[in-house]
Ligand SMILES: [Zn+2]
């Protein structure tokens with residue numbers, strides 16, 4: 001009870017606005033953080049993950065952001081899901097220009 005007799009604000013309005021602001025605060029905070037993460041435009045001067053300087057990439061873009069514990073490979077956000085995991089002896093990176101290497105593997109296998 002206590003302050004139920006106040007003139008300007010009825011208890012109902014008071015509680016309602018309290019709940020409103022209490023809900024709005026964490027939601028805004030989360031949304032702001034999400035927006036920051038989704039935008040990916042903020043590039044830290046020094047990357048917390050790999051320690052590279054000069055604001056070259058966001059944390060999500062960091063080549064050390066994700067690590068595959070099967071093959072030990074590292075890459076940017078989503079790397080573990082994207083990469084073609086080749087554990088053990090045959091660690092072949094399929095990131096692009098490795099066609100020559102791949103042919104070599106085949107030749108070596110046949111010879
Ligand atoms: Zn980095």
Ligand SMILES: [Zn+2]
Pocket residue numbers: 068069070071072073083084085086087
């Ligand atoms: Zn892997």
